[in-house]
Amino acid sequence: MRYDSITEAIGNTPLVRIDPAVHGLAHIDLYAKLELLNPFGSVKDRAAWNMAGPHLADAAERGRQVVELSSGNTAKALAVLAGMHGLTFRSVTNRMRIPEIKDLLLLLGAEIEELPGQSECLDPTATDDPLTLFHRTLSEPGAAFLHTDQYFNPRNTEAHLTGTGPEIVKDLDGRAPDWFIACVGTAGSSTGVARVLREHDPAVRVVGLVADKSDFIPGIRTIDEAREVGLFDPGTYDTIEAVSADDAIEGMLTLNRRCGIMAGPTGGAAYFGALRRLRAADSELTERQSAVFIVCDRVESYLSYVRRRRPDLFGRPRRRNSPADLSDTEVRAAPAVGVADAQAWIATGLPLVVDLRSPSAYAALHIDGSVNIVDELFEELVHGGLPFSRNRPVLLACPVGEKSARYAALLTRMGHPDVRSLTGGIIAWRDAGAPLVRDRAA
Amino acid sequence: MGGQPLFLQPRLEARLRSLAESGELLHTLTDALGSPLHVVVPEQIAANLERFRSVYRRHHLSGQVFFAHKANRSSALLRRLAATDAGVDVASLGELQHALGAGFTPDRITATGPKNREFLWLAARTSVTVGVDSRDELEQLAALVRKHALPRARVLLRLSGFETAGVRVLSRRSRFGSPVRELVPLLEAVERHRDVLDAVGVAYHLDTTSLDEKATALEGCLRVLEECRERGLRPSAVDIGGGFGVGYLADREQWERYTTELTAAVLGTRPPLTWGGHGYGLRSEAGTLRGALGLYPAHRPVAGARYLDELLAHPAASFDGRPLADLLLEHLYDLHTEPGRALLDQCGLTLARVLEVRTQEDRDELLVRLEAKADDIALEAHGVLMDPVVVPRDLSHADTGPVAVHLSGSLCLESDLITRRTVFLPRRPEPGDLMAFANTAGYCMDFHATRAQHQPAARKVAAWQDGGSWRWCLDDQYWPTTSVGGAQ
Numbered sequence A: 001m002r003y004d005s006i007t008e009a010i011g012n013t014p015l016v017r018i019d020p021a022v023h024g025l026a027h028i029d030l031y032a033k034l035e036l037l038n039p040f041g042s043v044k045d046r047a048a049w050n051m052a053g054p055h056l057a058d059a060a061e062r063g064r065q066v067v068e069l070s071s072g073n074t075a076k077a078l079a080v081l082a083g084m085h086g087l088t089f090r091s092v093t094n095r096m097r098i099p100e101i102k103d104l105l106l107l108l109g110a111e112i113e114e115l116p117g118q119s120e121c122l123d124p125t126a127t128d129d130p131l132t133l134f135h136r137t138l139s140e141p142g143a144a145f146l147h148t149d150q151y152f153n154p155r156n157t158e159a160h161l162t163g164t165g166p167e168i169v170k171d172l173d174g175r176a177p178d179w180f181i182a183c184v185g186t187a188g189s190s191t192g193v194a195r196v197l198r199e200h201d202p203a204v205r206v207v208g209l210v211a212d213k214s215d216f217i218p219g220i221r222t223i224d225e226a227r228e229v230g231l232f233d234p235g236t237y238d239t240i241e242a243v244s245a246d247d248a249i250e251g252m253l254t255l256n257r258r259c260g261i262m263a264g265p266t267g268g269a270a271y272f273g274a275l276r277r278l279r280a281a282d283s284e285l286t287e288r289q290s291a292v293f294i295v296c297d298r299v300e301s302y303l304s305y306v307r308r309r310r311p312d313l314f315g316r317p318r319r320r321n322s323p324a325d326l327s328d329t330e331v332r333a334a335p336a337v338g339v340a341d342a343q344a345w346i347a348t349g350l351p352l353v354v355d356l357r358s359p360s361a362y363a364a365l366h367i368d369g370s371v372n373i374v375d376e377l378f379e380e381l382v383h384g385g386l387p388f389s390r391n392r393p394v395l396l397a398c399p400v401g402e403k404s405a406r407y408a409a410l411l412t413r414m415g416h417p418d419v420r421s422l423t424g425g426i427i428a429w430r431d432a433g434a435p436l437v438r439d440r441a442a
Numbered sequence B: 001m002g003g004q005p006l007f008l009q010p011r012l013e014a015r016l017r018s019l020a021e022s023g024e025l026l027h028t029l030t031d032a033l034g035s036p037l038h039v040v041v042p043e044q045i046a047a048n049l050e051r052f053r054s055v056y057r058r059h060h061l062s063g064q065v066f067f068a069h070k071a072n073r074s075s076a077l078l079r080r081l082a083a084t085d086a087g088v089d090v091a092s093l094g095e096l097q098h099a100l101g102a103g104f105t106p107d108r109i110t111a112t113g114p115k116n117r118e119f120l121w122l123a124a125r126t127s128v129t130v131g132v133d134s135r136d137e138l139e140q141l142a143a144l145v146r147k148h149a150l151p152r153a154r155v156l157l158r159l160s161g162f163e164t165a166g167v168r169v170l171s172r173r174s175r176f177g178s179p180v181r182e183l184v185p186l187l188e189a190v191e192r193h194r195d196v197l198d199a200v201g202v203a204y205h206l207d208t209t210s211l212d213e214k215a216t217a218l219e220g221c222l223r224v225l226e227e228c229r230e231r232g233l234r235p236s237a238v239d240i241g242g243g244f245g246v247g248y249l250a251d252r253e254q255w256e257r258y259t260t261e262l263t264a265a266v267l268g269t270r271p272p273l274t275w276g277g278h279g280y281g282l283r284s285e286a287g288t289l290r291g292a293l294g295l296y297p298a299h300r301p302v303a304g305a306r307y308l309d310e311l312l313a314h315p316a317a318s319f320d321g322r323p324l325a326d327l328l329l330e331h332l333y334d335l336h337t338e339p340g341r342a343l344l345d346q347c348g349l350t351l352a353r354v355l356e357v358r359t360q361e362d363r364d365e366l367l368v369r370l371e372a373k374a375d376d377i378a379l380e381a382h383g384v385l386m387d388p389v390v391v392p393r394d395l396s397h398a399d400t401g402p403v404a405v406h407l408s409g410s411l412c413l414e415s416d417l418i419t420r421r422t423v424f425l426p427r428r429p430e431p432g433d434l435m436a437f438a439n440t441a442g443y444c445m446d447f448h449a450t451r452a453q454h455q456p457a458a459r460k461v462a463a464w465q466d467g468g469s470w471r472w473c474l475d476d477q478y479w480p481t482t483s484v485g486g487a488q
Helices: A044-062 A073-084 A099-107 A130-139 A154-171 A188-200 A245-258 A265-282 A300-309 A328-332 A339-347 A359-364 A375-383 A402-413 A425-431 B014-020 B023-033 B042-058 B075-082 B093-102 B117-125 B135-147 B180-192 B211-230 B252-266 B305-313 B324-330
Strands: A015-017 A028-034 A065-069 A089-093 A111-114 A145-147 A179-183 A205-211 A239-243 A289-295 A352-355 A394-397 A419-422 B037-040 B066-068 B087-090 B109-111 B129-132 B153-160 B197-203 B237-239 B282-285 B288-291 B334-336 B348-359 B366-370 B389-391 B403-408 B423-425 B434-438 B459-466 B469-474
Touching: A015 A154, A028 A154, A028 A265, A044 A073, A044 A145, A044 A154, A044 A188, A065 A073, A065 A130, A073 A089, A073 A099, A099 A111, A099 A300, A154 A188, A179 A188, A179 A265, A188 A205, A188 A289, A205 A265, A239 A265, A245 A265, A245 A300, A265 A289, A265 A300, A328 A402, A339 A394, A339 A419, A339 A425, A359 B211, A359 B324, A375 A402, A394 A402, A394 A425, A402 A419, A419 A425, B014 B023, B014 B042, B014 B348, B014 B434, B014 B459, B023 B037, B023 B348, B023 B389, B023 B434, B023 B459, B023 B469, B042 B075, B042 B305, B042 B459, B075 B087, B075 B093, B075 B459, B087 B093, B093 B109, B093 B117, B109 B117, B117 B129, B117 B135, B129 B135, B135 B153, B135 B180, B135 B197, B153 B180, B153 B211, B153 B237, B180 B211, B197 B211, B197 B334, B211 B237, B211 B305, B211 B324, B252 B282, B305 B324
Parallel strands: A028 A289, A065 A089, A065 A145, A089 A111, A179 A205, A179 A289, A205 A239, A352 A394, A394 A419, B037 B459, B066 B087, B087 B109, B109 B129, B129 B153, B153 B197, B197 B237, B237 B334, B366 B403
Antiparallel strands: A015 A028, B037 B348, B282 B288, B348 B366, B348 B434, B389 B434, B403 B423, B459 B469
16 A cells, blocks of 8 residues: 555554454454554544644644644644644643653654643632633734644544544444444544444444543543533433543453554553443343444553553563662671771772762762762662672762662672671761862863 | 532541540530630641651651741640741741740741841841742842841742753742742852851742642752852752642542532533532533632642652652652752641631521522631632531431531621532531531631621630540640640
8 A cells, every 4th residue: 555645544444353252242243443553653643634634734834833732642643743744733731641652742842831730729719720821822912823622623523423433334334333432532533433323323322431530541531521521522422431540451451462452541441341331231132233442542652651550560580689689687787887987998098989879969079089870870780790899898878878788788798798888878977077079060 | 408418528537536526525615715716736736747757757858847837827736836846937027926936946947938127137136047039038138137237147049930851841920939040140149148148058839739840849959959059059958848738538439529510510410519500610611611620639648748758759850760859868958848738737627606507498408607707717718628527516406317508607798608519418407506617727717817897706725635535725825834734
């Protein structure tokens, strides 16, 4: 297949049947609409292109900046589309909690603005919330912005009304599925697809999924947040159900590991929510039915999100010579030296003084003649073996003498005959009035 | 009653729960001293201080916890705190005099906020550390010290307008502090006045619940301190202000259910939950929710000392992701904090007598009139939604089951509502009952109180536990000697 522009690769995504051995439904064929295969990585490519596309040439002529309230995939697609047309893109958000997405947006050249948090000393009469102020700056005279307004823009829904929905019907041989399950973010995809499916068959049942209120699932809103979305109409859905972050990750793992579908947590939430709803229906069925859910985007951007909630999935083999292996007894028995004795020892010129603090702290003030190896780096060095000759005595220093004791114990265990920890650390050193220096800038 | 009752029950720790359950004492107190009445619990503030101290210890940090006095005028709370090793942050001449009189020595006091000449003079005269808000104030203080031959003044430079690389973290504009981009002239002024001013560190205070914003500011302070050292100054501390927050409600699900129902009420898909359909900042535009919920996040699992703990563990992006606590420690800086509301968590309650319980025409909600003005119980003024605890006078009344009520105040003024929210109570209150509003010590007792219509502002008493029972005295009569077997 040959294209003149990457934007032509948006849409026409595959509809893939989930193996019944995985989902275990006896009477329902379950299909995943693989929106993750869009060129910029998500279902939002469709909406972004449909909303921005017609205005990009004009915006380029007038030097306008593309602006959107987005914490993720829409921003990613718009950043690329803006860049392709020589425009800049700014994403304004208070929800961007995924560090990989942030970094990717910066990499793509986007500007990111995070809105301030809620006031601690609240003034209930101040009604100018940050979003109101945002909208005001957009409409100021002379403002040069192309605001795609994804939560209210009907062209968001339209992208699915003309694309996603008809594609599903076509791939099911001209029939609408009996069930359609989608997560509610901007509500664009669920609203557009549901409308198309109902036109074909008014009996299709539409399940909207929202995030549990106490939880955060990227790309899905809680029910309260959904009510702030202009495109959201509760009448679109036969039921609205909540999914927790743990459920979403479980669903995601099944798709990743059993189905070969590299879905992110939103797709996982859709799969989990679909299965929960369909299992109940399945047992009462006699004839065959079909169901479709949307896989929004890919797993790779959510590794830190998953790691925070499921550290067990990232179990790594234990490494040799780790300070974490030491017992408290070993740490307590670590060779140590007080400030006065350390000063005398250093005066003999014998020990190498290693300062384990960060470079900026070391640069600010340190023991004259010491070497700075920040603890994280030191830990890496020690994994590989002793970084010093056994013939060279070592004095380790950290802020309060805790980390240095740990490393002194570790180096001793590794066979160093004369390593000592500075008792009480640099703080005790300072409090004792011992000299700290800073090197003059070159 | 129009659907399920939507309770918002207060979070009560052991001391405050015990007090709220001491019905006989509470009725005796209001019978003698009138309604409304504030009761403060001095022992609790010492317990809260200890929670902050333990966070300092966990991170090996030294530095002072300064109680933000403005949150409560109480003498009892201040004097109890003077008996600990805490400091106090004063924001007026009167508060400084109060703190000195309560037993705080000047090394335990910082003076912050807008200052007049008298406040500056007394602070400098007593060698209290002055949090300097602007370059003008710095010049004014230097001139004052010279003119009156005062001792060299210790100053903290309050900063604002911190900038980030990469992601721009926006903050509300503040009236206080010197913008970081005008740092150079500020530091030049500090150097010029070195003979009369001793810059002991820098400070910020951001009015936000966002950890990211505060982390950005703290990183900014570390960079400024480095610049101070580069200029040969010897700063030793960062003061990160307060704003650690309080969790007011006991139950997360109640809060979540309530806020969801409130959005439904604003959209008109359920009956109103407020007087006159007030939306607390939310409104409906063409069936879509607009505006922002102007309410304090009343259920906060991470608040107070735990919030400080999280902030300190936050990685500093511009220092290779090292936790902020490690950076403070290894740069040898003291950490100062100024909690107000968080130190006053669970430190008291406000009592108001029920005067009238009226059935409203064509409405299900009862109208309950209290012997108190809305400004005596300023929870609503701070956006805090929380149920009062009903303390019945007569325990023999039949259990009516839950009722919905509107709570109105005693002023001849339509808007004098204790809260605009429809409050659900577990049973119908009767005239003569008390309503105990829990956890009002932080900003909700005297900060807003007026004497409008010749109505009194609430009196204040201090209460403490002695063996199995509660004892009390007038707030002004309390000294740390009182509660340990002294006078009463």
